[in-house]
Amino acid sequence: MAKDFHHPYEPYDIQRKLMEAIYACIEDGGVGIFESPTGTGKSLSLICSSLTWLREHKRRTFDEAVAAIDVEDDEPDWMAQHAKDARRREMFQIREDFEARLQVVRERENRARERHANDELQHKRRKLAMDEDRPSSQDDEQYVLDEYESDDERTKPGLGTQSEYSTETTKLMERLGMIQTKKPENTDDDIDELKVFFCSRTHSQLSQFVGELQRVNLPTGMPPEPSETARCDTVGATEPLKHLSLGSRKNLCINHKVTKLGNQAAINERCIELQQSSTPAEHKCPFLPNKDNEDLVLDFRDHALSKIRDIEDLASVGARLGICPYYASRPAIGPAEMVTLPYPLLLQKSARDALGISLKGHVVVIDEAHNLMNAIEGIYSTQISETQLKLARASLIMYLQKFRNRLKGSNRVYVTQVVRIVDSLLLFTSSLGAAAGPSGTLEPSQLLTGKAVDQVNLSKLVRYLNDSKLARKVEGYASTVPAAQNGVGETARTARTTSEVPTLTHVQNFLVTLMNPSAEGRFFWSKEDKTTTVQYMLLDPSEHFRDIVQDARAVILAGGTMSPMDDYRQQLFPYLPSLKTFSCGHLIPTSSLLVRSIAADREGALEFSYKSRNTSGIIRIGKALLAIAPNVRGGLVVFMPSYSFLEQVAECWRSQSIAADLQKHKPVFWDSRAGSEATFKTYAEAIAAGRKGAILLSVIGGKLSEGINFSDDLGRCVVVVGLPFPNLQTPEWRAKMQYIDDKALARGEPKGKASREHAENVCMRSVNQAVGRVIRHKGDWASIILMDARYTQQRIRAKLPGWIKESFPSDSASGVDDVARDVRHFFQGKS
Numbered sequence: 001m002a003k004d005f006h007h008p009y010e011p012y013d014i015q016r017k018l019m020e021a022i023y024a025c026i027e028d029g030g031v032g033i034f035e036s037p038t039g040t041g042k043s044l045s046l047i048c049s050s051l052t053w054l055r056e057h058k059r060r061t062f063d064e065a066v067a068a069i070d071v072e073d074d075e076p077d078w079m080a081q082h083a084k085d086a087r088r089r090e091m092f093q094i095r096e097d098f099e100a101r102l103q104v105v106r107e108r109e110n111r112a113r114e115r116h117a118n119d120e121l122q123h124k125r126r127k128l129a130m131d132e133d134r135p136s137s138q139d140d141e142q143y144v145l146d147e148y149e150s151d152d153e154r155t156k157p158g159l160g161t162q163s164e165y166s167t168e169t170t171k172l173m174e175r176l177g178m179i180q181t182k183k184p185e186n187t188d189d190d191i192d193e194l195k196v197f198f199c200s201r202t203h204s205q206l207s208q209f210v211g212e213l214q215r216v217n218l219p220t221g222m223p224p225e226p227s228e229t230a231r232c233d234t235v236g237a238t239e240p241l242k243h244l245s246l247g248s249r250k251n252l253c254i255n256h257k258v259t260k261l262g263n264q265a266a267i268n269e270r271c272i273e274l275q276q277s278s279t280p281a282e283h284k285c286p287f288l289p290n291k292d293n294e295d296l297v298l299d300f301r302d303h304a305l306s307k308i309r310d311i312e313d314l315a316s317v318g319a320r321l322g323i324c325p326y327y328a329s330r331p332a333i334g335p336a337e338m339v340t341l342p343y344p345l346l347l348q349k350s351a352r353d354a355l356g357i358s359l360k361g362h363v364v365v366i367d368e369a370h371n372l373m374n375a376i377e378g379i380y381s382t383q384i385s386e387t388q389l390k391l392a393r394a395s396l397i398m399y400l401q402k403f404r405n406r407l408k409g410s411n412r413v414y415v416t417q418v419v420r421i422v423d424s425l426l427l428f429t430s431s432l433g434a435a436a437g438p439s440g441t442l443e444p445s446q447l448l449t450g451k452a453v454d455q456v457n458l459s460k461l462v463r464y465l466n467d468s469k470l471a472r473k474v475e476g477y478a479s480t481v482p483a484a485q486n487g488v489g490e491t492a493r494t495a496r497t498t499s500e501v502p503t504l505t506h507v508q509n510f511l512v513t514l515m516n517p518s519a520e521g522r523f524f525w526s527k528e529d530k531t532t533t534v535q536y537m538l539l540d541p542s543e544h545f546r547d548i549v550q551d552a553r554a555v556i557l558a559g560g561t562m563s564p565m566d567d568y569r570q571q572l573f574p575y576l577p578s579l580k581t582f583s584c585g586h587l588i589p590t591s592s593l594l595v596r597s598i599a600a601d602r603e604g605a606l607e608f609s610y611k612s613r614n615t616s617g618i619i620r621i622g623k624a625l626l627a628i629a630p631n632v633r634g635g636l637v638v639f640m641p642s643y644s645f646l647e648q649v650a651e652c653w654r655s656q657s658i659a660a661d662l663q664k665h666k667p668v669f670w671d672s673r674a675g676s677e678a679t680f681k682t683y684a685e686a687i688a689a690g691r692k693g694a695i696l697l698s699v700i701g702g703k704l705s706e707g708i709n710f711s712d713d714l715g716r717c718v719v720v721v722g723l724p725f726p727n728l729q730t731p732e733w734r735a736k737m738q739y740i741d742d743k744a745l746a747r748g749e750p751k752g753k754a755s756r757e758h759a760e761n762v763c764m765r766s767v768n769q770a771v772g773r774v775i776r777h778k779g780d781w782a783s784i785i786l787m788d789a790r791y792t793q794q795r796i797r798a799k800l801p802g803w804i805k806e807s808f809p810s811d812s813a814s815g816v817d818d819v820a821r822d823v824r825h826f827f828q829g830k831s
């Protein structure tokens, strides 16, 4: 009998197969990569398979746990049984009490909703949230550093501890389980439910996911109670899911004076600043958990878990109760069965630690995972410009001049060391004469040749910068000094006013990479817009993802287009002996999709490698499109390899009247770096307005190739011109290719093969992203044309998603005329 995944609809056949594969992957443990094209209900497949597994597993393990309870060997059987029954009842009791509390909250909320309008308390609290004043001290004293004695090798705070809190707050957070500590026994505070961590890239993707989560009803994870004491029969009973949305302070902060700062970094900074032990009590955030609102934190936890809420709902609950939802969410992590969170909170170990999240034994699902490697590389890469360095230096000198005599302990020594390091970095950037060229690589030692820099202990200095909050003090003081007096140039001043974080924080972040440039990264420099930038780039994301894989029971990477999947094996999981992969079919019959390659025209082979993108090639692309366009009804979308190539095409076609000839068939719209959205809007309006359709000329990897939905008439034919390889000549790409090849050579593989494979995979992933959006639902139909002789190669075709390959016969003719004929027949078959 087919497994019941508690899908809210009758699952499609492809969904059933996908759910079975995900369920098996979680049950067996390990890592799996799952591809499910857009429009095939991927979210519900992920939800139903992972949560069905979770509830079934809980039922199974409950009895196993009771059976495994230790009893004395010499105890008679009846006593052992009695002890086990007692423990079992106790476990039931804890869960039932917790469920009962959540039920009370649900009922209370339902009643409250009815009389919502006149809730005075709520009004008062909201008002407090809006009106609370930020500290307004004008006194310079606020910029003076606290006494700092760091030469003792004190250990860094442990997991989840928050060095920025006062001792009292820290103690309270410990009691509330907000940071890891020993918890009292036999209370629901003990519960660390088995969970699914679901992570996606954007806030709106997470909100959509939570919307799908609300559709699902799941059976209880409790087995039936022992018959003699049974209070209810749990067989067939459902149990609401305990779900928690985690977000950033930007999403959750309810202190209006902080949220109005607008950007994430400033909100984080101000929130932490308000919690400093040196901040006077009357200026602290009134919503931060403290000894007077302990009950509210527990109340918040129960509200958070009693219903499936997205991040906005959670912020409203916090505002209603008058407690900070960002901090009060933490005690809800333990009892939650599903936690939804954005990429950075899951991928950064420091963020997980700060939230007290342990992935040990839990299930991790990462959606939109085609971006995962880039996201990890982005998180661990950092850069600093010469302008920022100059600004940081000027601010530091100003600060030292003002406060030199008021700095106690080792403060003066450390601040001077920061100036020395900044000077050393500037020494490097200024040493790059015109002859050095526009960019290059460098060794970290080249950045540390300044005077007396060899005497600086970088790790102590970084710790000092963290603990002393020097960046904030310096920035705070510098912002009070009139521009005319602060000795900072116009560009640098603009950099300060437009910057999201204190300039010194950039220096601080950069120092971390300098201190520990792992073997997986490289340093680069580049000159652009009259300033030099020094950059650290992570080349190997695998090590930073490894602790997630090691801790979690299973890791599911899911996405609409994950092909080609080999890249993940090589780049992200080189240490794993095996990896499960599954490419889910589409909802449409193969007859609703036509896939062809154009490999030649009457003049010969068509290949648009970087070298052969010349005028004659551009004219031949135009002629091929003129052969195809008359056969297409609705939207014809053409993706070029780059904006600069698209500009060349526009210029050439206009001068050769090709643009005018295309226009005779359909109105033509040109994408541009600055105006993608406006172009798409007018294109969509033209499609909606007429029967002729329209042509959109766009760029792979541009705004319109990812995230835009080309359903129905918006995209009846998609043409990809050439293979959009990244520019492999940049220092970053050269370093990346070199790194991949070195590792492959060490594995005994032939030179150059692994790096070529990686570049091809990156290229084909962007092709797949672009073409994967033409089919959005069961009744949709479209054609895909891949214009370049290289698409006929087996190696390249193998990198297309399974459902596209199915409509791409290997023996199909690939001349322009053949493809134009096939397109004509295809459209004739669609009424």
Ligand SMILES: Nc1ncnc2c1ncn2[C@@H]1O[C@H](COP(=O)(O)OP(=O)(O)OP(=O)(O)O)[C@@H](O)[C@H]1O
Residues within 6 Å of the ligand: 009, 010, 011, 012, 015, 036, 037, 038, 039, 040, 041, 042, 043, 044, 212, 560
């Ligand atoms: N078997 C089904 N029958 C009917 N509707 C379904 C079924 N499965 C999912 N849906 C619904 O179809 C809608 C669209 O699904 P879609 O594939 O766009 O969602 P998704 O998988 O979350 O999106 P994406 O693939 O873009 O991440 C969803 O709202 C979902 O509730």
Ligand code: SF4
Residues within 6 Å of the ligand: 249, 252, 253, 254, 255, 258, 270, 271, 272, 274, 285, 286, 287, 288, 324, 325, 326, 327
């Ligand atoms: S404690 Fe919470 S509400 Fe207060 S400033 Fe920080 S994030 Fe905002």
